[in-house]
Structures are given as structure tokens and as C-alpha cells.
Amino acid sequence: MQQIINFLIRNKNKLLFLVLLAFSLFLTVQSHSFQKSKFINSANFITGGVYSWTSDLENYFHLEEYNKQLLEENRRLRLRLHLESDTLPGDDSLGLVELKLVMEDSLVKLPYHIRSAKVINNNYSGQNNYITIKGGTRDGIAPDMGVVTSDGIVGIVENTSANYATVISLLNANSRINAQLKNSEHYGTLMWNGEMPNIVQLIDVPRLAPVSRGDTIITGGRSLIFPKGIPIGQIVDYRLDQSESYYTIDIQLFNDMTSIGHVYVIEHTEKQEIQELENLSEDD
Amino acid sequence: MTSRTLNNTFRFIFLILLQVMVLNNINLFGNLNPQLYILFILLYPFNSNQSALLILSFLLGLGVDFFENSGGMNAAASLVIAAIRPWVLRFSFGVSYDYQTVKFSNTPVGARMSYVGILILVHHFCLFLLEFFSFAHLLLILEKTIFTGLFTLVLVFLSLALFNRKK
Structure with a gap:
């Protein structure tokens, strides 16, 4: 018993460090998971x-x-x-x-x-x-x-x-929003690759969809969050993904997010x- | 002793507020924000209790995290540099660090530079690693570490020059 206590006292800084580190890493991992109510947030x-x-x-x-x-x-x-x-x-x-x-x-x-x-x-x-x-x-x-x-x-x-x-x-990077092309009903998922603050990506749009530069992207109305038809942005670039059956589309936002x-x-x-x-x- | 405690308390609160109210809105070249708040850990008295420093660094980072909605990223990064600080001190200031004798303001510039530089690099690397949360972006993480690190380094030395004058 005495030895255990001595050990704890001798290594108290290391233990303190490990406990606090584990706690902060737990909070970090939690912050990377999508849609979970978080304890650490600025709404207080x-x-x-x-x-x-x-x-x-x-x-x-x-x-x-x-x-x-x-x-x-x-x-x-x-x-x-x-x-x-x-x-x-x-x-x-x-x-x-x-x-x-x-x-x-x-x-x-x-x-x-x-x-x-x-x-x-x-x-x-x-x-x-x-x-x-x-x-x-x-x-x-x-x-x-x-x-x-x-x-x-x-x-x-x-x-x-x-x-x-x-x-x-x-x-x-955790944001996922349903969006679609304005002039057809093909839809995909809107996300951000973390690079430019005015360009977001629409992924998983089927290859059959009529995609061309300058087309408008609107909200899809398949979720209960946004009504259908709110304008999001304009297509600036598009390419097929690795499976060659879906488009990844770069969209310039109408909104200035900055x-x-x-x-x-x-x-x-x-x-x-x-x-x-x-x-x-x-x-x- | 009490004036030192008071000084540190003031610095703790002031640096968090400065970080979240001013520095996080700089966005130099689009996305560079200096992380000056770690100045608290850099300047924390060298001969003081290591456990206290660990706890204070954790709280400092957590305070910034609350404002940035970033989970525990800043807390973890600050904790890491608080933990390695004794080794970095010995590495940079050599034998003269061995207890009590060193005062930050009268150390050679080179030693000071290496002490501040190492801690900033380690802190920023941990911070951005946790922010991107994958090794796939390692190049981007290193790039951001170096550029933000330089920015922070410049600000650290500017603030040192500004506040050490009166002594």
C-alpha cells in the first residue's frame, strides 16, 4: 500500500497529464462526431x-x-x-x-x-x-x-x-445538407472539403444528371430542415468520382460566408x- | 508572491479574451490566425509547481475551446506543451536553467528563440492534427503549422518587446 502511494506521489505529474489529456481527447473526438449535443460550445x-x-x-x-x-x-x-x-x-x-x-x-x-x-x-x-x-x-x-x-x-x-x-x-467538415439541381430533380449531398470559404461540394449526383457550368443548385426538400427551392450557388466545376458513376460538383456560393x-x-x-x-x- | 499570482490571473483572462475577440478574426491570407494565448504557458514562472502549470494550461485551452466550439483541441495542445516545458527549458537554456537562476528577460536571444519556437511548433502541430483529425492531410497540417507558427512567433516577440520595457 505504502509503495502504491509512493508511486502515485512520485508520478503525480505524469498521471495528472494523462488524465487531463484523456479528457481533452475525449472532448475532441466528441466534437468530430456529427450531430451530437456537445458540452463545450459557445451558446452559453x-x-x-x-x-x-x-x-x-x-x-x-x-x-x-x-x-x-x-x-x-x-x-x-x-x-x-x-x-x-x-x-x-x-x-x-x-x-x-x-x-x-x-x-x-x-x-x-x-x-x-x-x-x-x-x-x-x-x-x-x-x-x-x-x-x-x-x-x-x-x-x-x-x-x-x-x-x-x-x-x-x-x-x-x-x-x-x-x-x-x-x-x-x-x-x-461535418456538415451534410440535401441539395439538388434547379433544372432537374437529381439530388446529392452538400459538403465542404475545407479549402476555399466560397466553394462547397455537391457529391453523389448520378451520372445521368444534366450537369453544366453555371447551373444553379437549390435545397432539395428531402430533409425537414430546409424548404425546397432556396438557392445555394452556381456550378463552377464538375468531375466524375472514382467509381465513375457519380459526379462531384464544385459550387460557388451565392452567400458570402465570410x-x-x-x-x-x-x-x-x-x-x-x-x-x-x-x-x-x-x-x- | 501575491502580485505574481495577480499578474498571472490577469494574464490568463486577458490572453483568452484577446485570442477569441481579436486574434481569431484576423484570418491573414484567408485562414491564418495566430495562437498568442500560449504566451501564458511560455511566461509562467520557471521555478513554479509543475502540477499547477498542467492544470492551468488545461483550463486555458479549454477556455479557448469554449469560444471556438472546438471540443478539447486547444486544451490537449496546451497540455502537451506544458508537459514538455521542463525538457525544453533545459534544452534551450542549458545548465543555467537548473533552478531559480534564469529570468526570461535576461537570457540570450538564441536560447529564447529556440525555447519559444519549439513550444509553438509542438503546440500548433498538435492543434492542427486534432483539427484535421487524420494523417491523410499531413502535408496540409505541416503547412498550416509552419505558417501559423511564424505568425505566432512574431507576435510573441512583439508582445515581449512591448511589455518588458518597463522592467
Whole structure:
């Protein structure tokens, strides 16, 4: 017994090192697994508070840019107002706010609810980037909601606290989003290879799909996160993968991921009902 | 003694905030952000308790991880350099390190450079290895380690020059 205690005392630094290292590696491995609620995240009181304080300061430098974005959105809305009678609901050229209008206008009310939120921290330099937004459970924001701007999609909510939420950015190696070609129904998975902050990849698109440079990519609507038809980006390059039967497509985002000020959070209001139904069918 | 503790506490908090509020938004050439927060570990008094340093380094890294949503990457990397620090000290400053006598501000420049350089390289390599989380990207990891490392090195020496003047 005495020897064991002596051993522990003699090697206390090594043991301390190993225990702490094991714990931090555990946290790291957990952070690389997809869609798991994490203990270490910036949606808490202290980190959220610090970020929202700095973003208040930073906002002054971006006012002009945000104004421009708002003007552009207003312009499109006005255009839409004038053309209302000739435009069909669900037209792909519409941005998100127009989409909301369409939803409210149309007789069939679509099951989406849209909230706005302010970005207080945005990373894009690493491999697994996150965005922190001001707006949490108190504002009705919950995990797995889609996040978009007027130009395109941004990511998916992962963790929430009372007043803040973290969003898995499109620019995250763990991010997987369903997307499709605008002019056909062929779909694939949107992911990021970690290289350029304005280029993402669409993989697993069947070889039969009519792919050409300059085509638009939109959200696929096969998940409950994003409504179908939100524009994502434009094809800049494509090639066949190793199996020679699927395309890997490089897409230039419409959104500038390095400069995001305000976002919209989309909630699918009938999600729970659909999921319960699906679980029921799986159990049978 | 208390002024030293106070000094270190202040440095601990200040460096975390500086890292997450300012340095993580630099994005030089697209994706280079210096990791200056390890200055705390570099400057931690040489003759102090090693266990305390291990725990503080872990907490320092974890604090940065909380802000970056990065799991335990910074905690692990900081812990590793805290653990190898005694060997690096002996390697860089030689016999004069053997307890108490060395003060960081009056060591030869070459020795100081090797001490800071080795710890920065090890830290950044661990950090980026855990970030990419695969050996397949080894070349990219090394590239990022070297460029970010140079950036951090420059900032470390700039801050040393800035804050040692008054002594």
C-alpha cells in the first residue's frame, strides 16, 4: 500500500497529464462526431455574452454593407409586389423573404415559421467552423432548424441556450445538407472539403444528371430542415468520382460566408408529426 | 508572491479574451490566425509547481475551446506543451536553467528563440492534427503549422518587446 502511494506521489505529474489529456481527447473526438449535443460550445451565458458585446461594437463597421443587403432585398420585394399577379408561388428566383410572402399568400399554408437573428460570431478559418447567433430557446429557436440569409443557406442549428445558439456552418467538415439541381430533380449531398470559404461540394449526383457550368443548385426538400427551392450557388466545376458513376460538383456560393450579419432561422412546424409517423413506420 | 499570482490571473483572462475577440478574426491570407494565448504557458514562472502549470494550461485551452466550439483541441495542445516545458527549458537554456537562476528577460536571444519556437511548433502541430483529425492531410497540417507558427512567433516577440520595457 505504502509503495502504491509512493508511486502515485512520485508520478503525480505524469498521471495528472494523462488524465487531463484523456479528457481533452475525449472532448475532441466528441466534437468530430456529427450531430451530437456537445458540452463545450459557445451558446452559453459567458461566451455568448462576450461575443454579443464584441459584435455590437463590430456592427458599426459593417453598417453600410448591411444597408446594401437590405436595400437589395427591398428592391426584390418591391419588384415582386408589382409582378405579384404574374408570378407563380414557388418560383425559384425568389429569395427567402419572398418565399415567406408566398407562403402567407398562398391558399395552402406551408408548414414553415421564420424568425430573424443576429450573428454574433462567425468562424471560417478552420475545418469545423461554427457560427454563434443571438437568439435561443427563449426566442423559439431549437436544434436542427435551418439557417439562411436573403442570398442563400448558412447552416443548421446545433446547440441552444436560453439566449444564444450555435450553428454548424456550411463550412464545416461535418456538415451534410440535401441539395439538388434547379433544372432537374437529381439530388446529392452538400459538403465542404475545407479549402476555399466560397466553394462547397455537391457529391453523389448520378451520372445521368444534366450537369453544366453555371447551373444553379437549390435545397432539395428531402430533409425537414430546409424548404425546397432556396438557392445555394452556381456550378463552377464538375468531375466524375472514382467509381465513375457519380459526379462531384464544385459550387460557388451565392452567400458570402465570410460576411454574415443577420440571418433567418426556419422552423418546420409539422416536423414532430412527420418524425413520429416515420418512427411508427420503422417500428413495424 | 501575491502580485505574481495577480499578474498571472490577469494574464490568463486577458490572453483568452484577446485570442477569441481579436486574434481569431484576423484570418491573414484567408485562414491564418495566430495562437498568442500560449504566451501564458511560455511566461509562467520557471521555478513554479509543475502540477499547477498542467492544470492551468488545461483550463486555458479549454477556455479557448469554449469560444471556438472546438471540443478539447486547444486544451490537449496546451497540455502537451506544458508537459514538455521542463525538457525544453533545459534544452534551450542549458545548465543555467537548473533552478531559480534564469529570468526570461535576461537570457540570450538564441536560447529564447529556440525555447519559444519549439513550444509553438509542438503546440500548433498538435492543434492542427486534432483539427484535421487524420494523417491523410499531413502535408496540409505541416503547412498550416509552419505558417501559423511564424505568425505566432512574431507576435510573441512583439508582445515581449512591448511589455518588458518597463522592467
